[in-house]
Amino acid sequence: ESSSSPSSALPDGETRTNLIINYLPQTLTDQEFYKIFVVVGPIKNCRIMKDLKQTGYSFGFGFVEYQKPEDAAKAILQLNNLPVQHKRIKVSYARPPGEDIKETNLYIQNIPRSYTLDQLEELFSSYGQIVQKNLLKDKVTGLPRGVGFVRFDKKSQAEAAIVGMNGVVPEGGTEPLVVKVAEEHGKMKAAYYAGYHAGLSTTRGGGGVVSSQVVLSRGVEGDASATRPQPPRKQQGGKIAPDRTANRYNPIGSGGGYGGGYGGGYGSGGS
């Protein structure tokens, strides 16, 4: 049945129009964002996801919804991997809402230091499609820390990977892997950096903020509230997650180090 489909190669039952765009440069504006995608076809809706309306801090990804499915498909073909500033954007279909996409990102410890990204992927590839992966390196030495991330397409795949790989000693390693769902607090960091300290007090000492008002009088309730989140009654049960909110990174400032092997001449530069 060779018919119709005049100028576009839309897969058979493809009706999706909504795309997610990843790896947007932090400085990309909404207008620029729109301009990149509107060349493909009329857009119904698009938006860069931002941390807060207040800070305007971009999460580095956004959505583009076209009016026509063929334009969405075309955008993936034409704009995926497009160099934008110092990055290459990723263009792919957004997932239908309510899908099983919630806990697909895994945090892995005790990865043999000798492992490459490919090896890491190979280690987990049998459980499903890996959509993203990363190996963390020491900030100062640049040496592998033995921890990394693997993001699966589906939650069920991530779950299977945990069951299958957690506790397993990989080849070339001596310690069993620790595989668990990664915490998704990346988005909150921007808020903290922006000075959005709602009411979070890190009770762990040695922290950064030193409040000069340390007037603890015995019996004064109001003041003590800061250092006493809970009444001491129930301290026995369960484990208390201390404070993972300690962010000691400089938000902006590092000039790079990720990706980038490609110097990119693309197209003929306009003026």
Added chain:
DNA sequence: CTTGAGCGG
């Protein structure tokens, strides 16, 4: 010692 970014309205 959970990543400059992978799912909103």
